[in-house]
Amino acid sequence: MHPGDGATGGPTAVLHRYEDLVAYECDGYTLEKSLPAAVVFPKSTEEVSRAVKYLHERRIPFLPRGAGTGLSGGAIAQGGEVIVSLARMNKLLSIDYLNRRAVLQPGYINLKLSNSISSKGYYYAPDPSSQATCTIGGNVGENAGGAHCLKYGVTTNHVLGLELVLPNGDIVKTGGTLDSPGYDLLGILTGSEGTMGIVTEITVRILKKPQGVKTVLALYEDVNDASRAVSEIIAAGIIPAALEMMDKIAIEGVESGNYPVGYPRDLGAVLIVEVDGIEEGLQDQIDHIIAVCQRNRVREVRQADDAQERARWWANRKTAFGAMGTISPDYLVQDGVIPRSKLPEVLAKVGEISAKYKLRIANVFHAGDGNLHPLILFDSRVPGETERAVAAGSEVLKVCADVGGSITGEHGVGIEKMEDMRFIFNEREIQVQTDIRDVFNPHSLCNPDKLFPKPARCVEVKKFVASTKE
Amino acid sequence: MHPGDGATGGPTAVLHRYEDLVAYECDGYTLEKSLPAAVVFPKSTEEVSRAVKYLHERRIPFLPRGAGTGLSGGAIAQGGEVIVSLARMNKLLSIDYLNRRAVLQPGYINLKLSNSISSKGYYYAPDPSSQATCTIGGNVGENAGGAHCLKYGVTTNHVLGLELVLPNGDIVKTGGTLDSPGYDLLGILTGSEGTMGIVTEITVRILKKPQGVKTVLALYEDVNDASRAVSEIIAAGIIPAALEMMDKIAIEGVESGNYPVGYPRDLGAVLIVEVDGIEEGLQDQIDHIIAVCQRNRVREVRQADDAQERARWWANRKTAFGAMGTISPDYLVQDGVIPRSKLPEVLAKVGEISAKYKLRIANVFHAGDGNLHPLILFDSRVPGETERAVAAGSEVLKVCADVGGSITGEHGVGIEKMEDMRFIFNEREIQVQTDIRDVFNPHSLCNPDKLFPKPARCVEVKKFVASTKE
Missing domain, CATH: 3.30.465.10 (Uridine Diphospho-n-acetylenolpyruvylglucosamine Reductase; domain 3)
Incomplete structure (x- = not known):
């Protein structure tokens, strides 16, 4: 491997020893691991171009990698690809x-x-x-x-x-x-x-930056009351900057994590609602939101006293995924999207899936836009439990797709959800997309075998209304 | 032509006589005219599908048409295509x-x-x-x-x-x-x-619908003062629902049209600024906007008294294009986009183009997002004047592209701007796009020879930084 031949360089421009490569064997999706052939660190567009030309001429597959925080495995070198790290292109x-x-x-x-x-x-x-x-x-x-x-x-x-x-x-x-x-x-x-x-x-x-930001915290005994409040806030014509929800198990997690807020342990749900914009009018929106929460059987609702209190609520919420590690040996983050109106129905079905697979599932939501993050708790040391967690995750996504939602809101498809793409697309629609990919990537050298399922598996046709042979 | 064989029908489902087809020889772009082979009027998706299958099997080209109000000629059957009118699919x-x-x-x-x-x-x-x-x-x-x-x-x-x-x-x-x-x-x-x-x-x-809407009208002697006010309003963090501008000749046009407001004839520019949202805070934004206008040498600035006055201002503005017909036998609408900060520079250049081609150019802008509509006034009865208007329009677009803008904000490329696409894209980037088109439209049957220039003309390469043969 000499992608920088004659121009780039330095001894750390290419990693190729096992002990160096092992840090790149997975990304934020840890259920699959695979060593890259090498990792290169270009410092400029021209260096990326030179490295890619070198690889292209030899038909060596490769893939780009940023910080490796992706949750769907998109930066895993599942076929031993060369990783092109953009870590040094950080200006x-x-x-x-x-x-x-x-x-x-x-x-x-x-x-x-x-x-x-x-x-x-x-x-x-x-x-x-x-x-x-x-x-x-x-x-x-x-x-x-x-x-x-x-x-x-x-x-x-x-x-x-x-x-x-x-x-x-x-x-x-x-x-x-x-x-x-x-x-x-x-x-x-x-x-x-x-x-x-x-x-x-x-x-x-x-x-x-918005002139003003105001934040409300609402504590609920019943997650369905919280769901109804979400729908009512949106229906009122208010577009909050954020509208977040955590359910009972998620609260248990964040309260065991590094940034506990001190939520009572018997809560069914917590809502964080934030509005921002021109200062005048903001308090009016907050009052409206508080009134909606009160109409929906809230136990306690209040506005952040100051920026510190707001920051505490957010630090707690933003570390929700990691905090699951304190209440479970392993967890799998899912990422589905549903119409807001289906929240109670989908939550009930997630509960059924939890019971069926005998795994606890915490729910963290960007509730305002119907983006769910079920966190499936499991123990990889128990034989079969990892497989059960993966199957439960896929079943949650099927539920999302069936109510008119999607299998990913923001985490991507990567390796993890390639097969789940069939919940959304039929063969022909997948083929249109891979044909478009091939316009850019005709030899399938750049991040091959990701995002789309392999063709030719017999599946239920969901999206195409009708189809005839060309 | 029997696209509805055995299923659709009615005597008006297909037009094919000259006197019927002539109504479809152009759309809102009137500089090119061409008769379609026929016009079909499907009533359902299935009827569209059947008609298209019929045409596809016989390799007869076709194109869709809505109301025919498009300004770039996208619905003109320049090669005698069959028009698939969607007029009956209006539910x-x-x-x-x-x-x-x-x-x-x-x-x-x-x-x-x-x-x-x-x-x-x-x-x-x-x-x-x-x-x-x-x-x-x-x-x-x-x-x-x-x-x-x-x-x-x-x-x-x-x-x-x-x-x-x-x-x-x-x-x-x-x-x-x-x-x-x-x-x-x-x-x-x-x-x-x-x-x-x-x-x-x-x-x-x-x-x-937003709870409240408030509208300000500002009258300027100098169009550059109005441009500076536009920049300052946006820089203040206000995002108006609309921020419209008309220059001196455009004002002459609208005041001669069906909805005159009574603007003084010696004005250099008119601004309409509208904000909407939750009622509280709106007046504060309006006060801020008025203060900005005053700082920038406005002659007169005031808020609409009521919905009627607001509607009068908008009726005047929304008919600006058509009103040009009252001050010129013909006019050509252009549609370019520029960074807001380049408004004064581009206006000066449009003035130079006007002088060079000896044609008056009125300017109507969606100023807030830098979308210009130069209206090039000409008389098609004067030999050579149409060609000069077209050339002036293209030169305006070149100016927009050169300052980092675009050749269309909202009117599309159609027939009109196919060659102007080269101001933005080089051959390779155009080819990537036509390759993507061919994934959907491999036989170039659906609206052929539109949107992209013909390949293989020698041109200046603008967008691609470097390129080597695959």
Whole structure:
């Protein structure tokens, strides 16, 4: 492996020894592990292009990797691919406050962007829970969301331009300016999970920080009362910046974690509702939200006294996934989407799945946009329990798809949900997508065998209404 | 032509006589005219599918048409194609207020949707100036915008699902539920100008009507003062629902039209700024906007007294294009996008182009999002003047592209701007897009020879940074 032949270099530009590679055998999806052939660390677009050309000429498969926080296995070298790490491409290239955009290298860390522009009164909206470590490049690959995406949208709503090294090493640009004519390539690249090339530069929208932020915490005995409050808040025409919910087991987890709030242990659900914007009018929205909570049998509801209290509530919520480790040896994070109106129905079905597989399931939701995160608790040391957890997760996704939802809100498909794609798409619709992929990636060199299921398995046709042979 | 063989019918299901076809020889782009081979009027998805299968088997090209209000010639049968009119597929199929979505046939008229759901307190946000006649299907094809898209986004931000008859007659669905995994097909279909198939059913987001709407009118002597006010309003963190501007010649036009407001004839520019949302806080934003206008040498600025006055201002603005007919025998509408900060620079260049081609150019802007509509006034009876107007329009688009903007904000590329696509894309990037088109439309039967320039013309390479042969 000499991808940097004659130009790049330094002894750490390529990792190839077992003890170095082992750190790259999985990402945030830990149920599958596989060693890459090597890991390369380009420092510029040109170095990525050179490395990719080298690999392309030899038909050696490869895949891009950011911080490796992805939860669906998209950055796992399942076929022993070469990993192209973007860790050294971590610069903020330019900021244009007047036209509200920033240009970044893909290895730049999400939270650093908001921190860098905060003193000028700006921030970057998408805020995945992993934002202190995950990279903007990874966010683009997965079309990452976050707690505040209810009002402001997910990554695709904030990406204005991309530079991409195609799987043959060519460097292309799309967007970067304003409304592009022709097809929406930015849209199709965002969330393509590294199957169309390696993103090497990203132009994002930055937003003016809202003048005011106010946060309400509501404690419920019955999770269905909380669900009804969620629906009523949205129905009132209020678009909160965030509307988060945790159920009983999730509360047990976060209260055992590093940032306990002190929630009573007998609660059925906690809601966090946040509004932001121009200061005037905010308190009115908060009063409306509190009234809705009270109408729906809340036990206690109150507004954050100050920024510290708000930060405490959020620190507790944002570490919900990790906190599960304190109440269970292992856990599997799921990520489904449902229409808000189906929350009580789906929660009941998740309860049935929990009973069927004899596994506890905690529920953490971006409730406002119907994005569920069931956390399936299991013990990998018990024979068969891992398999039961995986099967239970897939069954939860089937429930989401069946009520008109989706199998992923923000974590992507990766390795984990390739087969679950059939809950949403039939063979023909999958084929249209792989045909589009092949326009970019004709030799299947870049992140091969991810995102789409293998063809030719007999399945139920769900989405295509009718189909005749061409 | 018997596309409805054995099933559809009625004597008006197919038009084929010259006197009937002549009404379909152009759309809102009137500089090119061509008769279709026939016009068919299917009433259902199945009828569209049957007609398309018939045409596909015989390799007869065809194209979809809504109300024919498109301004870039996308619905012109330039090669004598068969027109598939969606005029009879004009039903509102269902409304789900709880989950905020409506399902429509493509021939449904834009404004009818807001009118149908208004009594329940809802509306549909994208509002092209032609909204009283244009169809939702056409809006999807062109990714239509409108005055209120600054805050709420264009059509692609409101489309949740599509049913599509592929160019071989197959019926497929995408989206329609929630966040879809895999590639963003909804995004790539929206704005694809009928080159990927015929949309037969559309699921859109409906919004709760804002509690309050307030509107400010500001009259300027100097258009540059108005431009600076626009920048300052946005820089203040206010996102108006609409921020519209008209220059001196545009004011002359609208004041000669059917809805004069009574603007003084010596004005350099008029701004309309509208904010909406929760009632509290709105007046504060209006006061801020008025203060910004005053700081920027406004001659007169005031708030609408009531809904009637607001409606008068909007009626005047929304008929700006048509009103040009009262001050010029012919006019050509252009549609470019620029960074807001470049407004004064681009206006100066448009002035130079006007002088160079000896043609008056009126400017109507969605100023908040940098979307310009230069209206090039000409007289087609004067030999050579039409050609000069077309050349001036193209030069305006070049200026937009050169400052980092785009050649279309909301009117599409159609026939009109195929060659101007080269201001934005190089051959390779165009080829990626036509390769994607061919996944859907492999025989180039559906709206052929639109949207993209013909390959193999030697051009300046602008967007691709580097390129090597595969």
